Amino acid sequence: MKAEYKIKLIHKMVLGDTCAVLTFSCPEIAENGHPGQFVNLSCDHFLKRPFGIMSVDREKKTFSIGVRKVGKGTKEILSCNEGAEFTCLGPLGNGFSFEGVKKLLLVGGGTGIFPIYFAAQYAKENSIPCTVVNGYRSKTDAFLYDQFASICDNFHVTTDAGDLGVQGNVMAYLEKMDETELEGSTCMVVGPGIMMKKVSEWALAKGLVCYVSLEQRMACGIGACLVCICKIKAEQEGKEFVHKRCCKDGPVFRAEEVIF
Template sequence: MSKIEHDCVLVKKEILNSENLFLTFESQEIAEQAQPGQFIDLKGAAFLRRPFGIASVNRDRGQFGIGIKKKSAGTAYFFEAKLGNIYSVLGPLGNGFNFEGLKNIFLIGGGTGIYPLLFVLEKAKEIGIKTYIATGFRSQEDILLEEEMGRIATELCIATEDGSAHLKGYAQQALEKLWSEHGEAKPDTGLFCCGPQPMMKMAAVWAESLNLQCQVSTEERMACGIGICRTCAVRVKDLISGELNYDRCCLEGPVFNAEVIQW
């Protein structure tokens, strides 16, 4: 069984804006094993471990990155992190996105949900899959990872709610624009979603109307990260029996086929 607890050295810290930062850690084991959609549980100070989606991996350097938004004392702690600090990390954890049979992937992300999608773009480019990503932010000042995603994706479309940059509107409008220009509902085309639940639900309904396979990365609060505490339960439906049940976001997820999720 692979070791899941690692001591990881912080090797890079990027302040993206007043609320967001990007941390890069060194861990050959995590870098080698991580797949898009998986997450890590990071321990800081006296607080509980915090789950963060893996946002980027450099296997040659043995490094992985995560994005963090300042939401509480627990996440604010990492804004004071110093290079060279060693952190206890559990990972990689959970089940990620399934790329099998896909040649074109449309992506939609909002909020901190855009971070894991950067790793999806990296992987897709590596294996020759075209990617069209739609993201939504409140204003120009809130836009994250524009350069990084624009460099990797086949095409990036950004929406801002106030119209201060790019398309005026929401991520859904950006997705619809990309689809109108590049989309065709085929078995080799899929939609990957990560972000606020209302956005993902809307995208899942939209994908269903096109008979488009859709995968969503859920963001339930995960305490233990390894399936023991069951605080991250997600209500799902068995597509064969119709039976309703609860899966664990941290273990069976965080990525699920959208059709099983009971929104």
């Protein structure tokens, strides 16, 4: 289900110098948004910008996204204050499948920690045992630490700087997890491409089902322009790969299908 809505920014939580969590009132996205899906949000520049849904509150009829300042669009969005109005398309894309999932291992990095939060929220609401491993640059960059800790009993962090949690990237923690902890887990990963590649290789070698959420440059966000194509293995079709639209066919794919 997707449509375009006029939405209002009702809360802005600034995170450090470059990020903020923005909460909007929108009953339709609050009701229909699923972890792994995204919204396309207007700004004063050409084309809407895609952001993974970070959480929904079905009672308050709101949804939130986490935004990092990257270029002119995100700069302008982050400069807006409560009361600002936007046009928003969503929820878009295919999110994570929780069918048959008995246990979750969620791995986030960069702005991927925002959509990972939604998956952790879903796990909590559906009583799915869940471990979260987030990789940050440093303690000052460890956004949403308290929020993750409050919804997830098994929350772990790594920092490149080593000033919080395990020193190194997420692999430094994952490689030390024991087999009984991992057994039967479904792994969901959102983060920089190199991180998703490494985690996927590790998870597949351990025999885990693994999903990744790809981030490609996007324009329309609804499958019409082909800006966002990615390579997906297609051995069953007798081809090495086919091109799929990240926005419409993804952004979530099975890790073993993706050519990173």
